[in-house]
Amino acid sequence: MQREDIHFSSDPQGMAWHALIEARLMPLARAAGCNDMEVFGLQLALVEAVNNIVEHAYRLTPGQPISVGCECTPAALRFELRDEGMPMPLPLPSGEPAPAEADGGRGWQIIRAGFPDIHYERVDGVNRLTLIRPLPTAV
Amino acid sequence: MSLTHRQEHDVDVVTLPERLVMANAGEARADLKQIIQSGNGRVVVDLGETLFMDSSGLAVVVAGLQAARKMEGDVYLARMSDTIRALFELTRLHTVFQIFDDEAAAVRAFGKAD
Numbered sequence: 001m002q003r004e005d006i007h008f009s010s011d012p013q014g015m016a017w018h019a020l021i022e023a024r025l026m027p028l029a030r031a032a033g034c035n036d037m038e039v040f041g042l043q044l045a046l047v048e049a050v051n052n053i054v055e056h057a058y059r060l061t062p063g064q065p066i067s068v069g070c071e072c073t074p075a076a077l078r079f080e081l082r083d084e085g086m087p088m089p090l091p092l093p094s095g096e097p098a099p100a101e102a103d104g105g106r107g108w109q110i111i112r113a114g115f116p117d118i119h120y121e122r123v124d125g126v127n128r129l130t131l132i133r134p135l136p137t138a139v
Numbered sequence: 140m141s142l143t144h145r146q147e148h149d150v151d152v153v154t155l156p157e158r159l160v161m162a163n164a165g166e167a168r169a170d171l172k173q174i175i176q177s178g179n180g181r182v183v184v185d186l187g188e189t190l191f192m193d194s195s196g197l198a199v200v201v202a203g204l205q206a207a208r209k210m211e212g213d214v215y216l217a218r219m220s221d222t223i224r225a226l227f228e229l230t231r232l233h234t235v236f237q238i239f240d241d242e243a244a245a246v247r248a249f250g251k252a253d
Binding site for chain 2: 014036044098102
């Protein structure tokens with residue numbers, strides 16, 4: 001099993017964490033056999049999940065802790081996002097497509113397109129969002 | 140300004156940045172709105188430089204479309220990469236915009252619409 005963890009602070013005006021996701025986590029997806037389009041979809045879904053933490057859990061407050069861990073097993077890619085912000089509303093959004101010309105509301109659609117299996121729990125004030133992408137079974 | 144802008148045959152051609160995400164979407168939205176409201180509502184958004192865009196970036200383009208249509212204009216999109224096109228298809232926005240392979244064809248299409 002391969003594992004990689006990244007840690008950074010919430011920064012509503014910054015993009016440095018995008019480079020961390022791309023440089024440290026996406027190589028695991030490529031090593032697991034994902035093609036460029038699949039890697040783009042996973043990266044995009046992770047960015048949307050982190051955006052939600054920055055915008056909703058931390059309400060755009062900079063400097064708050066966020067971590068993203070990635071485990072790659074033969075069966076799946078498993079990402080776990082942790083933050084100490086406000087709890088997520090339950091149930092989690094279904095990711096239904098937004099109306100065609102709506103200004104927003106597409107984040108969860110993108111997250112669920114990248115990760116069909118999603119779990120959330122809050123433990124001791126820490127939000128844990130687990131995003132799982134099954135991998136094709138090796139023959 | 141977060142966007143590159145020029146005029147061609149009475150059409151505003153706007154090139155989006157390499158990354159259009161939550162961090163720069165607010166500025167891009169304000170800039171695009173200003174460009175549209177200063178012109179005639181006929182806009183080509185060139186995505187040829189854009190390698191990555193999130194839902195905040197999509198919202199910038201949709202807001203531009205809404206502003207242009209209020210002026211009885213439109214926003215045409217040009218030079219999308221395969222990955223950006225996949226994002227538009229996933230979110231069904233490809234049904235809302237006219238999409239062209241190159242910028243010149245998008246500009247010409249406004250002429251044909253007259």
